Amino acid sequence: MNVRPDFSKNSNMAETAPAFLSIYDMHSYYGESYIVQGVSFNVHEGEILALLGRNGAGKTTTLRSIARLDDPQVNQGEIWLDHQPLHLMKSHQASVAGLGLVPEDRRIIPGLTVEENLQLAQIAPPIGWSLDRLYDLFPRLGERRKQEGVTLSGGEQQMLAIARALARDIKVLLLDEPYEGLAPVIVDEIEKTLRHVKEQGMTTVIVEQNAVRALQLADRAVILDTGSIVFDGTAAEVLENEALRAEYLAI
Amino acid sequence: MLGLDKKDSTLLLIVVALTMLAPFILNPFPTESGLAQFNAGYPDLMQRFVIFGIFAIGFNILFGLTGYLSFGHAAFLGIGSYSAVWMFKLLSMNIIPAILLSVVIAGVFALVIGFVSLRRTGIYFSILTLAFAQMSFALAYSVLTPLTNGETGLQLTLNDPRILGVSQTADGSIPVTNLFGLEMRGAFDMAVGPWSFTFSAGYYVCAVVMLLAFYLSIRIFRSPFGLMLRAIKSNQQRLNYTGLNPKPYTLAAFVISGMYAGLAGGLMAAMDPLAGAERMQWTASGEVVLMTILGGAGTLIGPVLGAGMIKYFENIFSKINDNVLHSWFSFMPDGIENFVVFIIHPFVGKGWHLTLGIIFMLVVIFLPGGLVEGGQRIARLFRRKKAEDPKSAKTEPAE
Amino acid sequence: ASHTGFTNAPGNDKVTLGFNVPQTGAYADEGADELRAYELAVEHLNGGGDGGMLSTFSSQSLDGTGILGRKVEYVTGDTQTKSDAARASAKSMIEKDGAIMITGGSSSGVAVAVQGLCQEAGVIFMAGLTHSNDTTGKDKKANGFRHFFNGYMSAAALAPVLAKNYGNDRKAYHLTADYTWGWTQQESIAAATEALGWQTVNNVLTPLAATDFSSYIAPVLNSGADVLVLNHYGGNMVNSLTNAVQFGLREKMVENKQFEIVVPLYSRLMAKGAGANVKGIFGSTNWHWSLQDEGSKAFVKSFGTKYGFPPSQAAHTCYVQTLLYADAVQRGGSFNPCSVGEALEGFEFDGLGNGPTLYRAEDHQCFKDVLVVKGKENPTSEFDLLEIVEITPRAQVEYAPDHPMFAGGQLGSCNPGA
Amino acid sequence: MGILEIKDVGKRFGGLKALSDVNLSVQENSCHAIIGPNGAGKSTLLNCLVGKLIPDTGSVMFQGQSVLGRSPHEINQMGISRVFQTPEIFGDLTVFENMMIPLFAKRDGAYRLHAIESVFNERTLIEEAEKMLEEVNMLDKRHMHSASMSRGDKRRLEMAMCLVQEPKLLLLDEPTAGMARADTNNTIDLLKQIKDERDITIAIIEHDMHVVFSLADRITVLAQGTPLVEDAPENIKGHPKVREAYLGEAH
Amino acid sequence: MDAIILQILNGLDKGSAYALIALGLTLIFGTLGVVNFAHGALFMIGAFCSVTLQRILNLSYETIDATQTDFLGNPLKVKTPYVESWFGPEVGSSIIDWSVPLAILFAIPIMIGIGFIMERGLIKHFYKRPHADQILVTFGLAIVLQEIVKYYFGANPIQTPAPEALSGIAQLTSTIVYPVWRIVYFCFSLVIIGAVFAFLQFTTFGMVVRAGMADRETVGLLGIDIDRKFTIMFGIAAAVAGLAGVMYGPINAPNYHMGMDFLVLSFVVVVVGGMGSLPGAVLAGFLLGILESFASMEQVITLIPGINQIIIYLVAIVILLTRPRGLMGRKGVME
């Protein structure tokens, strides 16, 4: 087993508890454009972290970099998940190592039914929730299991994307704007689910434009601006700090 | 200049200079030197360069802009050639009516075939165009022989009923194609020291037509119509919901590129009055696809470069035989000479296909944007050396 | 003396010939063999090697000092067996390399196209392998000359042999490649066999692009025909013959007659491609290496010694054409195409295989003996595939210049170019 | 008579009744919001309006003319523009070029070809495009390759493309989803201003109640393919059925 | 009547070749979305596996037979294959006789290997590139493969006869006969088609690959190593193409450009069948084979001259115009 290096010299991370997911000095590029410019932060086991920032701040890019997708290229930096060096892995290896990403545009796979979309998630180990349990959580999906995934309504697709992530036994869940396009009732439902999986020990990073909602859910928050971290602290701090919110979140 | 912005004007000027000076540029080696094999400055090949350039430029208007990959464009080239030869047989040896007719007839065929094929997109469209072209080829080769003279190809004969002109000249031969008396076969040689340069009337006619065609294609690329075509490639759904109907635009692009192909076919017949069915075969359609991609699809000059490259290999590399190889390396000791010839032998002469195949692979692997990309890389190197320009990090859209 | 007043007049020390053969595509092997023959001819003309047919050729004007004292050089090109490519290649030889004569080709379409070009450009074209009647029929040209035989001659030579072996009461089923050569071939053979009492029950045109002929062969089985004539060449012929044998046609009996297959135009390379399927099958050929006349023996010897295998008929015709051209220049004393033409027209010669031969003035077609051959039952080597059944004398294959199958064209007048 | 009259519209997908008996009237120069749970049929309804789908029953009249059976581009030329739920832009073109296309469509109709004149000679259109970009705060991005923008930016671009056509009826399918709070507020202001200054009618689908309540003059709540209630915003907020089916407890 | 039955047999037989080639192409083109112009070359290489094995088995030593002479008049060198001297002339010559079926064993590992190398070394880098680039690179590859084969084997066709026992004709009814080898080929193709279907249908492999083609990134996010699956798929496709070629040898003698002859046709078959549909490709293969056979009947040609030249393309046009995605195409694949 690989051993996680000690990043604690970094001033932003003065906590004592060992981090579960740590990102250290990550730099990412789309072709020649330099997007994520040296980002470091830690997420502790069982914690919900809100990653906030304006449009184009680089949130999605950060999540994609952590999930080891081909684009953007991470030119420098380390990513450790539970003592495993993600930065040395491909995205499918990262997924097997326990990382789950609900991507920004939901990425429902065309040509497959709802059920097939879920089955696909259960081909590679480790397998998480059973399909029945997922259908219990989102009855809508159960009703539509034979429908082609991409013809679902926007909100239903979002549910499918989340369900698909839960269908795998993951340790860290990365959510890119999970509430987008969901009716308020459903948002409530999902929030409940996230709390529930948190109780079971899931570690979550959530990117959300509805910052207030995200902060109410999260334990800690990181704020990005043009590819760099401008704040790293507890969610409560952000909610209290008027100036910070005004400057970077415009709320 | 001429309604073009600075960059396009420069490009046009460069192309004008290159085509006008081609007899010099393509004949860099003294006639008697061993390297004279690599000279390409003789009329037929120069004409082919520009004619296939026209063909590829036209193809690029369709493929490069709209992304519709036609696999049957050679049909229009063939139809253009047949029309032109018939014009020579029936009307006059002047190339103007012949070329006009070939453009018009090719346009009409393109309209019909395009109208039907454009009911489908993507690969389904490609196969429809392929099917039409293959049918034209097969019929021209066999059933339509009275019109096309089948396998042998349509040629002029000594008893063509030429309305404006004579069937045969006084000395009993077939008259020569001309532009108001300027014979296309006419050429004059200029010797400068050991070099020799040929200026061919036919080449300059083709070159002027090519420049016009090129200029027109720049204008189309930069026009709202061109923008619309790129939008079609990018997102048809959005275009629909923006109140535009992609069909007529695509069809227009198809017909324009068909007419370019017809023009190329007509010019080909004007330079060499023969039209053969194999000009319409899928391999010929494939060739223009390869030319365009090799040079850089969607760029202005790329297709011309691609056409030049393929024609160069076809005509120059195929002629290098062992005899020539031995004469090049004769300065080496015998053993080594034979060894070198042995190594090179599979790649030239009858092996020229192999070299071409390797070039295709190398270009597409290392220069994803085709030859134009190669040019840009070189240019960038230069620029970087000349002045450390910090802003040039972003790649410009290819020219 | 320097010659001017015609295209590519050579200087005083060397002269360039253009060898235009298929180097890629289906006929590449045939083209390679032609090229070998050309290289051999050049070697002999320049006084190298054993001189080959120079010593057997009845006209003794060539002496191994090149042509008119000029060293012979050559350039090569690839016809790709496409008219366009062939013309491009020929043009490059004429325009760039200064070739004074173009020769080669291994299909009639290409030959006719290049012949037309040479006429316009003002150089001599010495056709290689081209078998269509049209080459010296409706598409004949003053600057073009053909040594090879043609469809009519094949038919005229073959028909009597067929009648002798298979009887006069036969029903023939023709499969014909659907393009000019196929048609003229079929027309010739049908006419010749019908004249001997055969009946042509059917003629089906097959696409050039066809590779599997099963759907054309199958109907033959129950058609009542007892002879199948395959008017195919090259790959088409190899495949159609292979398919015909597969369908058991060779073993078939129709009304107590053994079913027979005929391939009017044979070549050794094709026979090799068709393998064991050719055994016992009749056809005609322009020349074969097993001929025992002095010229043929000399040629086989020098070719075989140099390359290790016997020459094909394509190689033979190309070699002979080169010699004939050189000889005509020598005799006429000029490279001027008109002078060459004059020297060749009506020229009678011998010693180049095929017996006494005439280059007829009216259509520039050579008249000579034609070989009828049969696939050999027990070949002793990989080259020993065909055996000569009969050498049909020249008189029997001659026809009038205005024979309907050859009508329609005009030679025109010789064009010396600029 | 409203500018848009929807009568008895019904649409089935196989066994699923996506819409049934939809009756709706949108008044000229108003902003009409359609809300409802995920999968209620909101997007389907819009699809029926713009010619993407043809309803099985019912009629849709725009300014007294039927839109049914017309192709999308004809409907657009009648004056209806639509923003999609997932951004639909010309990804291969620059932002500026994206803006020019609708301007040409507006000026020239569906067919005219300008094959020779350069795009850069269209002074007036260029000015118009730049003005619009200015309004949505994207002028500085006008030479950007639009596919490589963040999603919030794509959204804004798509909206600008629709607005610049000055349609009579603007259909917005979740226009602010995924948009940063500040931009959401700007968008609200922009839409308000446009509605007031030019006579544009807006129909909007939104799950963000903040947007809905700031903009809408009238709200229709759609549930399971049928309108549940239609009323003024104030009344909707407190409506018990709506709270239960859609809004949840948070509002 | 017999004539019709015979043409149906012919059609099935032709169709089985088309179907088999199209099946392999569909795996790469319809499923992986790679426009593979080198597919014909794979078919050709398969056929040349037979030729190569035949050559290997025919490796000989030479003895001089003074009683006969060669064409130059020298004593004749007689060749005896090593297999004949090792196993005795009887067994030896029957081993040579069976070289085509034996070549199946020989070809499978070679073709899979070629498929793997091709995918890993080249195609892998082209999944995300435009189709145009794929065309150029695979076309280049096809030329290179073809030229290499030509360099070693020449341009002429080379006979690879079927084993004696399978090369006769079979009497199907009192009036209908049909070549045995063609029946063998038909059955063989059914077996291969069945095997491929079984593999893709009864495993999740097919679904995963389809999903991977639609969206590689997301499939990777779900922990699936899609690259490996693609490589395997490519290996299977190459093997199918190769096997189609191996067994085709006795029907028509292999030559170096036989791949190009089939290439266009196989693309037409795949597209007519519908992109991404295996059953579609197979169905279209048989359909076009049968129609082509009927179109070549003399009665039909007299009715419509030249129909046999264009039938395939005509049918393709009609089908594509009446059914937007071919016979059974899936939505969204290369549209």
Ligand SMILES: Nc1ncnc2c1ncn2[C@@H]1O[C@H](COP(=O)(O)OP(=O)(O)OP(=O)(O)O)[C@@H](O)[C@H]1O
């Ligand atoms: N494929 C791409 N190629 C090039 N640049 C890109 C690409 N995708 C995003 N970018 C750029 O990277 C920057 C960060 O984008 P990112 O998508 O990470 O932002 P974000 O914080 O997720 O914004 P949003 O809230 O709008 O989703 C933006 O400036 C964007 O223009």
Ligand SMILES: Nc1ncnc2c1ncn2[C@@H]1O[C@H](COP(=O)(O)OP(=O)(O)OP(=O)(O)O)[C@@H](O)[C@H]1O
């Ligand atoms: N092509 C289709 N085939 C089958 N069912 C479909 C299709 N398109 C939509 N549906 C179903 O119709 C219902 C209505 O979908 P619609 O997209 O209109 O919902 P919506 O109200 O826009 O929801 P959301 O707010 O989540 O976007 C959904 O349940 C969806 O699954």
Ligand SMILES: [Mg+2]
């Ligand atoms: Mg984002």
Ligand SMILES: [Mg+2]
């Ligand atoms: Mg919706």
